[in-house]
Amino acid sequence: MTDHILADNILADTARRLFAGRLTPDILRLAEEGHWPADLWAAVEEMGLPLALVPEEAGGFGLDIVEALGLVRIAGSAAAPLPLADSMLAAWMLAGAGLEVPAGPLTIAPPVAAPRAGRAMPSLIRDTGGWQLSGTADRVPWGRDAAAVALLAEHDGRTHVVRLDAGDWEIAETGRNIAGEPRDGLRFGLVLADDRVAPAPDGLNGAVLHGLGATLRGLAMAGAVERVLDLTVRYVGERVQFGRPLAKFQAVQQNLAVLAGQAAAAGAAADGAAEAFAELSAGGSRILPVAAAKMRCGEAAGIACSIAHQMHGAIGFTHEHVLHTLTRRLWSWRDEYGNDAFWARQLGQEAAAAGADGLWPLVTAA
Structure with a gap:
């Protein structure tokens, strides 16, 4: 090992x-x-x-x-x-x-x-x-x-x-x-x-393959959000406004805290989906972690892109800057292999099928 x-x-x-x-x-x-x-x-x-x-x-x-x-x-x-x-x-x-x-x-x-x-x-x-x-x-x-x-x-x-x-x-x-x-x-x-x-290998069908693809897009989004966080932290630490770095302003610090929270949430969700990928690829049927991860990573992508571009200002959209190469991918990947609405429906259907007695075991098993 x-x-x-x-x-x-x-x-x-x-x-x-x-x-x-x-x-x-x-x-x-x-x-x-x-x-x-x-x-x-x-x-x-x-x-x-x-x-x-x-x-x-x-x-x-x-x-x-x-x-x-x-x-x-x-x-x-x-x-x-x-x-x-x-x-x-x-x-x-x-x-x-x-x-x-x-x-x-x-x-x-x-x-x-x-x-x-x-x-x-x-x-x-x-x-x-x-x-x-x-x-x-x-x-x-x-x-x-x-x-x-x-x-x-x-x-x-x-x-x-x-x-x-x-x-x-x-x-x-x-x-x-x-x-x-x-x-x-x-x-x-x-x-x-x-x-x-x-x-096909046992258990592999269109729905499972769709879930595996969603997991990969979620992992890619988690990586991109982490990089967006790194770029933003570096930029606000270097950019001086009104005689001090942007990172010294309380509003900027609050936004950075939100961005860091989104990056952590996306990373944790993607880790859970990766474990579900391993189970699905071996013939398992746990789709709930994939649905939750694709939704959570998509939500994090939207919030991260908004905050990062707000912090960078116009420079983040210029060809010379790397930020937009990440944010445009985040905006694209969140819609591939099922957007947030698609996976929200999957979560709702799973919860409804579990019923009142099965909801807690469903959530804790995921």
Whole structure:
């Protein structure tokens, strides 16, 4: 156990140093203009970070899941313009289904959390020529840059994992979130060989995958809020107004206390969701910590962005300052994999289903 903890800490420290040393303002600016940061991704891939959730027997690190998920928090804190979280989840899905995990940036087709008219899981049909797959996927993170996409499809009443390689889809719609991260609509219709389709691991379905994705966005938000706090504390300590640093004013101190509280709450919620991720990925069913964490991190993101920009003033919106690269991601991530309203409904439904006698056990178990 000690050796694993030591290895995990070394990996996390190395990841922090990598982003601090290699992720420059120019790379962030170019990424938002549509340039893929190939050199930065190569460094991340060389470290093996996308395989952090993959077991050793499948070619990964075999890290404790909670420790591996700390990498998502680090990437969020750095505002890294890379699909690290999405690659980690895609690699875990493919390895769990016994499919080959290819090199290069990976992503997943976000599942349909709540069926609506015109949106459904892709169609998967088995015939003598292989697997016929057809359908669309909306707002796929970094779809245009991905070497492969992992998605879920139903066949004969069972969920399957499908691997699409670059060239298997066409970009139906190019898009970006307000942070400039690609979110593309994909369209596909093709026949796949047996080595590209396999039954999903036990317990994995669209709802669970949606919860796993929400956990990753929550962890990224927690990291970004912590960095926003650090930037704000540093700025108000250096910025002098009326002959003294801003940090000496009582109103500023009060806002900093609120911001610090939000960062702590988001971090604690994300830690709980990471533990729930480990259970869900092993076939568990505890979705309540995920719902609570995504809501709490989303709330913290909104409050943190407001206070940070108020403290920084106009400079926080300039291209030369890093603050807006974090706050725009926070505003984007809180709406992905279910916004606050979506997860509030999930919490309400869980509480209502538990009833009066089951509410306290439900809350304390989470």
